Amino acid sequence: MAWDFSTEPEYEAKLAWAREFVDEEILPLETLELSQEQLDRAIRPLQEEVKRQGLWAAHLPPELGGMGFGQVKLGLLHEILGRCMYAPVVFGNNAPDSGNAELLAVGIEQTGREDQREQWLQPLLDGKLRSAFSMTEPGAGADPTMIQTRAVRDGDEWVINGHKWFTSNGSVADFLIVMCVTNPDVHPYQGCSMIIVPRDTPGVEVLRDIPTMEHPVEHFGRIGGHSEVIYRDVRVPVENLVGREGEGFKLAQLRLGPGRIHHCMRWLGQSQRAFDMLCERAVSRRLHGSLLAEKQMVQQWVADSMAEMTAARLMTLYAAWKMDQEGAPAARVEIAMIKYYGAAVLYNVIDRAIQAHGSLGFSTDLPLERMYRAARAARIYDGPDEVHKVTVARQVLKRYQPHEVPSEHVPTRREAAKRKFAELLELATAND
Structure with missing residues (x-):
């Protein structure tokens, strides 16, 4: 094809x-x-x-x-x-x-809960509400099966208790979608569910927006802030379940596949911006009697950046095309590859642009230092590089079968090749 x-x-x-x-x-x-x-x-x-x-x-x-x-x-x-x-x-x-809009849409399609469309989805699409995604926990890290937040059914309500952090938009959201363990007696991949929790529900406590390398100073209200949130005996109606009970991980995968492609393409846009700055600097700045563009080291930065960006773009478009043709599960390997490869390209290109600008690139007079700090997080969120590399390796290795090692009584491959060559040579001589 x-x-x-x-x-x-x-x-x-x-x-x-x-x-x-x-x-x-x-x-x-x-x-x-x-x-x-x-x-x-x-x-x-x-x-x-x-x-x-x-x-x-x-x-x-x-x-x-x-x-x-x-x-x-x-x-x-x-x-x-x-x-x-x-x-x-x-x-x-x-x-x-x-x-989150995609999660709600899929959940409504599965369950027919049109009340969620009217109360949450449509206002979110209209820009009248903001949402947060509350999944990551201290201690769980890259292994979501270690999630501890529990939601227990009590009559017509869920009672939620847990500790989340890096809840995107948590401090500015009107509602949060919380990943909880609802069925602790089965495998975690079948035991978690997503539940809508209005931000003003008693028991929801947003402790802080976590200062990070990207945003070293805590600042509530920032777009994209990553909040630490405590849920203490938080009660919400059972109708706030997103999709079907126990299918939280299945919904998460539907959300993360396209999201990673979008991340990687946005990284390419950010890389291109840094690359433009690198090239503009190279043809403008004179040092030691010549333009930076005439220095072989800088030429190598330009060439490496261009090659890496082109490769990342083609890889990402191929993953997107495969998802369009065959669906997200079929593109699992391609999506995992672009996640860690695209993050590395983003980091490398910005780093070279900073180096070309010297102290100016290190300063906040240019956006490069902010871009650089943000780029480092790309190797962690949505799964660290190492997890995605393991996914790729495991899936690729499944395509191969072990070969049998010849015993001492069986001719080796080299001996078999020699015998075959001798037969061909004898046949050719006979034909002559």
């Missing part, structure tokens, strides 16, 4: 518009110190323009207000949005809201 990443001219025109819109209208916002309220006001008219262009929440099917684009088209759009940290919010597909 031939690979095909092409899109129709009409969509190419949409991408061209998005590229100019991001660079001219959204990127300048990064230079301003805005509060959450100020940022919300600033991006609202931009969001309306995106809706008029038919690119709002493009990851969703048309019946949910999206465009129903496949993963290849979405990937190409996310490559553009990756250039600016605010662009996904403006286009209505920022994490975790985009993934």
Whole structure:
């Protein structure tokens, strides 16, 4: 089957518009110190323009207000949005809201709970509510089967107790989707469920937005903040279950597959931005009598970056294409590969751009140092590199069968080859 990443001219025109819109209208916002309220006001008219262009929440099917684009088209759009940290919010597909909307949509389709559409999904799509995804726990780390948060059925309510951290958007969310153990007597992959918890429910305590390498100072209200949350005897209706009981991990995989492709394409957009800065610096800065562009070391940085970015882009588009053709499970290996390879490319390209700018690149006068700090997290979230490499290796090795080692009484392969060659030589001589 031939690979095909092409899109129709009409969509190419949409991408061209998005590229100019991001660079001219959204990127300048990064230079301003805005509060959450100020940022919300600033991006609202931009969001309306995106809706008029038919690119709002493009990851969703048309019946949910999206465009129903496949993963290849979405990937190409996310490559553009990756250039600016605010662009996904403006286009209505920022994490975790985009993934949570997909979770709710799948859950409603499975269970027919139309009340969830009216109460949570539609307001989320309209931008009237914000959501958080509360799965990661201290101690569980890269092994989600170690999740300890429990949800116990008590009549017509779930009672939730647990400790989460790195809950994306937890401090600004109107509701959280919480991964809980609901069936502790079975394997964790069949024993966890996702439950909607309104942020103002008694017992929900957001302790802090965790300071990180990317955001060293705690700052509530920041888009993308990672919160530490305690759930103490939190009671919510049983109807707040997302999808079917015990299928939390199955839902999580539906959410993470496309999300990783979008991450990787956004990383390419960020890499391209850093690469542009590297090349502009190379042709502008003179040092020791010549331009940086004339130094072989810098030429190597440019060549390596270009090759790595091209490889990552083709790998990511292939993963997206395979998902479009065969579904997420069939693209499991490809998705895992782009997660760790794309993260490394992002880090490498930004690092070279900083090096080319010297002390200026290290300073906050340029966005490179912020991009660099954010890039380091890419090797950890959505599963660390090592987990994805194990996934790839295991899946690939399943395709191979062990060969039998010849015993001393069986001719070795070399001896067999020699005998075959002698037979061919004898046959050729006879024909002559």
